[in-house]
Amino acid sequence: MIQVDKVSKKYGQRLAVDHLDFTVNRGEILGFLGPNGAGKSTTMNIITGYLSATEGSVKLDGHDILEEPQEVKKQIGYMPELPPLYVDMTVRDYLSFVCDIKGVPRSSRRQNMERAMEMLMISDVRGRLIKNLSKGYKQRVGIAQALIGTPPVLILDEPTIGLDPQQIIETRSLIRNLGKEHTIILSSHILPEVQAVCSRVLIINKGKIVASDTPENLARGMTGDNRLTVRVAGGEKEALAAARSVGQVVKVESVGSKEPGTVDLVLEARKDQDVRREVFLAFARASLPLLQMKSMDLTLEEIFLNLITEEREVS
Amino acid sequence: MLAVFRRELRAYFASPIGFVFVGFFILIAGVFFAISNLLSGNPNFTGVLSSLTFVFLFLVPILTMRLLTEEMRQKTDQLLITSPLSITGIVMGKYLAAVGVFVITLLITVLFPVIMSFYALLGLGWWEILGGYIGFLLMGCAFISVGLFFSSLTDNQLIAAMYTFAALLVIWILDFIAQSVPADAVSGLVFLALLGACLVALVYFSTRNVAAAAVTFVLAAAAVVLLFVFARPFFSGLIAKILGWFSLVKRYGDFSLGLLSLSPIVYYISFSGAFVFLTIRMIEKRRWV
Numbered sequence: 001m002i003q004v005d006k007v008s009k010k011y012g013q014r015l016a017v018d019h020l021d022f023t024v025n026r027g028e029i030l031g032f033l034g035p036n037g038a039g040k041s042t043t044m045n046i047i048t049g050y051l052s053a054t055e056g057s058v059k060l061d062g063h064d065i066l067e068e069p070q071e072v073k074k075q076i077g078y079m080p081e082l083p084p085l086y087v088d089m090t091v092r093d094y095l096s097f098v099c100d101i102k103g104v105p106r107s108s109r110r111q112n113m114e115r116a117m118e119m120l121m122i123s124d125v126r127g128r129l130i131k132n133l134s135k136g137y138k139q140r141v142g143i144a145q146a147l148i149g150t151p152p153v154l155i156l157d158e159p160t161i162g163l164d165p166q167q168i169i170e171t172r173s174l175i176r177n178l179g180k181e182h183t184i185i186l187s188s189h190i191l192p193e194v195q196a197v198c199s200r201v202l203i204i205n206k207g208k209i210v211a212s213d214t215p216e217n218l219a220r221g222m223t224g225d226n227r228l229t230v231r232v233a234g235g236e237k238e239a240l241a242a243a244r245s246v247g248q249v250v251k252v253e254s255v256g257s258k259e260p261g262t263v264d265l266v267l268e269a270r271k272d273q274d275v276r277r278e279v280f281l282a283f284a285r286a287s288l289p290l291l292q293m294k295s296m297d298l299t300l301e302e303i304f305l306n307l308i309t310e311e312r313e314v315s
Numbered sequence: 316m317l318a319v320f321r322r323e324l325r326a327y328f329a330s331p332i333g334f335v336f337v338g339f340f341i342l343i344a345g346v347f348f349a350i351s352n353l354l355s356g357n358p359n360f361t362g363v364l365s366s367l368t369f370v371f372l373f374l375v376p377i378l379t380m381r382l383l384t385e386e387m388r389q390k391t392d393q394l395l396i397t398s399p400l401s402i403t404g405i406v407m408g409k410y411l412a413a414v415g416v417f418v419i420t421l422l423i424t425v426l427f428p429v430i431m432s433f434y435a436l437l438g439l440g441w442w443e444i445l446g447g448y449i450g451f452l453l454m455g456c457a458f459i460s461v462g463l464f465f466s467s468l469t470d471n472q473l474i475a476a477m478y479t480f481a482a483l484l485v486i487w488i489l490d491f492i493a494q495s496v497p498a499d500a501v502s503g504l505v506f507l508a509l510l511g512a513c514l515v516a517l518v519y520f521s522t523r524n525v526a527a528a529a530v531t532f533v534l535a536a537a538a539v540v541l542l543f544v545f546a547r548p549f550f551s552g553l554i555a556k557i558l559g560w561f562s563l564v565k566r567y568g569d570f571s572l573g574l575l576s577l578s579p580i581v582y583y584i585s586f587s588g589a590f591v592f593l594t595i596r597m598i599e600k601r602r603w604v
Contacts, residue, residue: 048397052602084394100318101398
């Protein structure tokens with residue numbers, strides 16, 4: 001649906017976005033992930049036509065954003081990093097103005113505004129001036145603004161920033177729901193958020209894509225081997241010996257003691273081999289009680305840091 | 316465009332700015348009206364309008380300072396530019412809103428000649444007054460377009476207001492300057508050469524292209540030299556002539572006499588058009604930074 005084709009953006013001599021190349025399919029929720037200054041907001045600003053790319057093109061359903069801006073902009077609801085609010089207006093007036101500029105026909109205006117306000121739970125503040133609202137409410141008015149006119153594409157730049165934990169959970173489930181009808185691109189530097197919401201993740205660093213996959217695949221692909229951490233009551237030497245006695249375990253490492261009289265080990269087995277039963281029995285035979293055992297899937301956090309640091313080492 | 320116009324007009328009167336402009340303008344107009352018409356028993360109202368033009372100097376910066384600066388500061392320009400509106404529509408909507416506040420003010424001042432008409436035994440020169448108003452309105456539109464342009468250069472209201480004030484002040488004293496600049500051909504040549512140098516610098520800094528700047532330089536130099544060799548009379552009084560192009564005030568003269576001639580009308584409209592166009596270009600250019 002959206003084709004981003006070798007897009008670059010230079011600010012003076014600094015390359016903020018470096019030949020970014022990706023497509024977004026209809027109905028997808030795509031997450032942009034990256035540290036601050038990675039080029040997430042710049043990319044979003046280019047897709048929405050706020051900035052022009054130095055090189056490359058952005059197409060929505062085959063329409064180029066620079067050649068047919070009106071056509072493309074009608075299809076996109078955008079919530080920038082800072083919600084673009086006229087603080088001296090009431091929420092109702094503001095949303096009505098947004099209806100005006102987006103060309104929402106009069107007949108469906110009321111329904112449009114009601115729907116947006118209801119989805120973001122801001123109906124109760126509709127008569128208040130935006131400048132008197134709290135940050136969380138302002139953020140939600142900003143998202144409501146993007147929903148006006150029910151555009152098929154929603155682009156949300158850090159939608160949950162400034163919200164309290166309860167609102168974050170609500171907003172995430174809202175985004176998941178919106179994903180049923182809209183194609184969504186959202187950016188975040190909060191990893192669990194992307195994991196919870198997105199069907200695909202693009203990890204961006206220094207304006208380049210360093211990884212692109214589903215959150216699950218990223219987590220799996222990075223681990224390579226199958227790792228377990230175990231906590232055993234007993235001496236380190238005995239525990240290591242017991243662990244090594246399991247045939248499928250290729251590597252054992254002690255990571256020290258975190259509880260008196262116990263030792264923590266990391267066991268590595270070959271891929272696709274479940275060694276948990278053997279490990280349990282091995283420790284039982286050595287009469288070393290097994291207190292804790294969990295498999296170590298890399299979190300998105302670790303993947304992210306891995307990718308970013310690899311980048312650094314290469315460059 | 317209409318949506319932006321309506322929002323902007325409402326914003327003027329949701330903040331003190333609209334009221335300050337209207338109130339202050341009417342206050343000054345009222346004082347002038349009382350002194351030169353009521354107290355002295357003089358029926359010439361267009362004279363009041365022409366002595367009011369100095370009010371533009373400090374009221375127009377107040378009127379226009381937040382037009383585009385606020386959009387940039389609050390980041391609401393992102394909403395407008397990523398909406399299906401065209402940049403021309405956005406800028407025109409804003410410009411017309413500022414003009415709208417000015418028109419509202421002028422409509423209120425129509426009360427003054429109406430008051431006079433009750434006492435005018437020989438009738439009032441309504442056509443003359445209408446002509447004066449048309450000229451006054453057009454001149455105001457030209458001043459406002461300058462303010463609009465400067466509000467697109469910065470995201471700080473105060474700086475925009477000061478730029479506008481400085482620019483209007485220069486326009487204001489242009490006539491005095493034009494009277495006393497040297498009129499001989501050589502100083503005309505120097506002035507034109509300086510203008511050419513500015514043009515070359517502008518081309519270089521906006522394109523960062525040495526070749527383009529060089530071509531401009533060659534063309535400009537050739538034009539100046541050819542003109543100096545073959546059309547020397549062109550250079551005498553040239554500085555005053557060029558300065559005169561920007562003199563908004565001088566062109567009000569006809570209107571204040573009650574004459575409605577085409578050339579100042581065309582001049583004011585094209586002057587405003589040029590600055591609105593420059594504003595649109597400034598906003599468009601920002602996307603490429």
